[in-house]
Amino acid sequence: MSVTAIPFAVLRFNYRIARFPLQFIEDQVVSKWDPEAPARLFYERSLGTLDATVGGVLGDSTLAKRGTALTERSDALAAAAELDAEAEAKRQAADAELKAKREKAVAEQKEAREAKEQEVAEARQTAEQRQQEAEKTAAERTAAAKKQADEVAAQRKKSVDAAKRDEQAKIRAAEHQATAAAASKQKDAAAKRDDAAATRAQADRVEKLADAEKEKRQAERADKA
Numbered sequence: 001m002s003v004t005a006i007p008f009a010v011l012r013f014n015y016r017i018a019r020f021p022l023q024f025i026e027d028q029v030v031s032k033w034d035p036e037a038p039a040r041l042f043y044e045r046s047l048g049t050l051d052a053t054v055g056g057v058l059g060d061s062t063l064a065k066r067g068t069a070l071t072e073r074s075d076a077l078a079a080a081a082e083l084d085a086e087a088e089a090k091r092q093a094a095d096a097e098l099k100a101k102r103e104k105a106v107a108e109q110k111e112a113r114e115a116k117e118q119e120v121a122e123a124r125q126t127a128e129q130r131q132q133e134a135e136k137t138a139a140e141r142t143a144a145a146k147k148q149a150d151e152v153a154a155q156r157k158k159s160v161d162a163a164k165r166d167e168q169a170k171i172r173a174a175e176h177q178a179t180a181a182a183a184s185k186q187k188d189a190a191a192k193r194d195d196a197a198a199t200r201a202q203a204d205r206v207e208k209l210a211d212a213e214k215e216k217r218q219a220e221r222a223d224k225a
Helices: 005-028 038-058 061-224
Strands: none
């Protein structure tokens, strides 16, 4: 062993002694943390950097390699954790965007449904109003037609009544004329019967006078004989 190697050996031994509390903390505390916990990665990287630096200075390749490996491992885990954090942030952003899109779609569907319901309600109300107006118009037309029909019926009844009155007047006039004619005929017949009776009575008187005159002449002839 050279003379210069002794101080480095002493320093390496002293470093191992000085590093023992750090390793104790690593084994008892830090190792129980999440492997990707930022505090653990920071601690292990710091410890690895220290080992690599001291190992390089003291010519301890094993210590330097171990420190470099621990630093690289810490950096790799930190990078992975950063990537995971970025991925988680992207995932959360995507979830938030998806949630926002879903909420927007639900809101749009709700608005569309409400608009459709509003349109249906307005259409139903318009249809009801039109139906009411149509019923009102039909009722008014029916009332007007009934009124006109009643007026026409009344006018027809009035005309029929007038025609009946005229017909009855004609019938009464005809009956009166017929009655007058019959009475005249009866009067003429009675007069003719009276004339015939008077003529017959006169004929009877003449015949009686003739008979009497005949009997008188016969009596006179008898007396002369």
